């Protein structure tokens with residue numbers, strides 16, 4: 001088990017470029033693998049989760065050529081050549097690691113294939129509910145077999161002749177929406193997903209990018225079956241969910257300023273900026289390119305933060321940022337309430353319990369509810385030993401809390417950070433100059449290295 005030690009912040013970088021967006025990298029790998037021809041993906045996130053999606057597509061017949069590596073984090077540019085939407089049966093079970101996005105989106109693709117595939121994951125993924133994808137995919141005609149009432153992994157999907165459905169999502173989940181839309185590509189007729197609350201729309205945007213037509217009527221999103229993806233190069237912006245850690249570090253540091261470069265600014269993901277603005281942070285974005293996904297630089301200036309309420313339709317937009325927003329709440333004046341966030345209980349770990357437990361260890365008063373928590377801000381944070389429960393967002397959120405704590409904060413089980421943010425420890429070191437003006441971890445160069 002790896003351990004990350006964090007001390008109170010001693011230095012402040014003026015700029016950080018976070019690695020590629022995780023949600024978009026998964027989708028780019030999957031659509032490229034289902035397209036006929038070669039797609040170059042630039043800005044790919046070489047995290048363990050996204051590499052599971054690449055390896056899965058490779059196991060099912062796609063060819064993967066590495067093109068560029070970026071210092072210390074790995075493969076950031078690759079070419080994927082697919083053979084069209086009918087994939088090859090993999091020679092064995094597919095490893096989805098820690099990745100909910102891999103197993104759920106892949107289930108949608110596999111529902112359209114005429115073979116049986118088994119998918120498995122690590123201990124955390126094996127506890128997460130797959131019934132939410134099994135239910136609609138079974139209605140479409142796929143056979144989905146899993147473990148117990150929650151239909152957990154290992155999950156076996158046998159696809160084939162699907163029928164189009166209209167399905168109202170019982171929970172706000174972009175993964176379930178995406179699984180149904182992906183399966184809909186293999187079902188004759190119009191498949192419609194109705195989402196009661198808007199969730200991230202990367203699947204819809206990437207379908208347009210790969211030449212697949214879809215339509216939105218109110219809160220209903222539809223695709224017609226029988227369409228194939230057209231290979232098209234794609235540039236992935238930086239991940240706002242990773243940038244969020246540095247946004248909070250800066251927002252809670254009066255007198256400091258940081259610019260996060262080339263961050264994805266899709267409005268279904270920018271809730272974290274809205275929440276921090278409401279808490280009193282000074283944030284400015286410059287929106288740039290819009291070849292499918294908006295992106296830009298985000299500058300955050302520190303100040304005194306105030307408590308807020310986070311809930312309702314805003315929740316899906318900040319779902320992965322709630323652990324770090326809970327840390328922001330601990331650093332703010334007043335009591336912050338997070339509500340309507342039951343979904344946090346079925347992530348890599350129960351994130352409500354894990355955040356409450358670790359905040360308390362640092363000296364914060366937290367009241368836990370079924371759907372969220374109340375956090376009393378303003379207490380002096382004390383360094384503590386943090387349990388990550390193998391959840392990358394818990395590890396990174398509490399590493400940021402450690403920058404504001406007296407004494408040392410020890411993040412036990414920090415290896416999970418590689419799930420979404422390879423290079424996080426090195427970026428964190430930019431805040432940790434020691435007495436001699438040296439960084440505790442060598443600061444890596446992010447210079448790209450061409451492989452071909």
Ligand SMILES: O=C(O)C1=C[C@@H](OP(=O)(O)O)[C@@H](O)[C@H](O)C1
Pocket residue numbers: 022023024100101172173174175176178200319320343
């Ligand atoms: O579609 C996606 O890429 C994701 C959707 C969200 O999950 P849910 O669909 O379970 O809300 C999010 O928490 C996850 O990190 C990525």
Ligand SMILES: C=C(OP(=O)(O)O)C(=O)O
Pocket residue numbers: 022049098099100101102320347348393420
């Ligand atoms: C919940 C997450 O990812 P996934 O569902 O893909 O495991 C996350 O990245 O916070």
